[in-house]
Amino acid sequence: MLLDTYQADDRFWITTFFGATSEGLQAFRGDFIVKHGELNVTAGKRNPPEALLKQAVILAGEDSAKLVAGNFSSVDELPQLMAGFGADMDPDCVIFLFIDNLASDAVVEQDGRRYVLIQHREGIVWNELMELLYVEKSDLKGQNGEDKVATVWRAAQGYEPKSAVKPLDEVIATKTNVVREAWGAV
Secondary structure, eight states: OHHHHHHHTTOEEEEEEEEEOTTSOEEEEEEEEEEOOOEETTTTEEOSOSEEEEEEEEEEOSSSEEEEEEEESOGGGHHHHHHHHGGGEEEEEEEEEEETTOSSOEEEEETTEEEEEEEOSSSOHHHHHHHHTTOOHHHHTTOOHHHHHHHHHHHHTTOOOOSOBOOHHHHHHTOOOOOOOOOSOO
């Protein structure tokens, strides 16, 4: 399975859960490494990731992703996702990327795939995704985490974004200097 390959390649930085759905697909939630950090020979380990899809939600079958969602700190990380993993995404893959420094919501079409880009300054990707797709908590009641991801994927299949289609270079050129505020325990 595709996600097993990613796990073997140490792409899972933080794992909330990873397992099979009742439909025979695999679901992952956590932080997904898009670009590994350089190998630190002195320390004998890798530096932190250079590109990280935080709060990732991924649903995949045998050899292709069906749903990819998550948060990038910068829109500059998007081309790395496209180059490294675009070929692994099903042509009908539903892709939602919540980006901190995005100037405005947009849709980017690249290699036959549609990337829905959404300004993201605060909040949890999973909650934002459920709200965007009108998935209620009652729709998920009694399901395990993996099946909840599959339910969200089914809801996303008919999603039509209201944002304008823009070229990737324009989206990158108009990025802002916004940095997400850190919050949590002090």
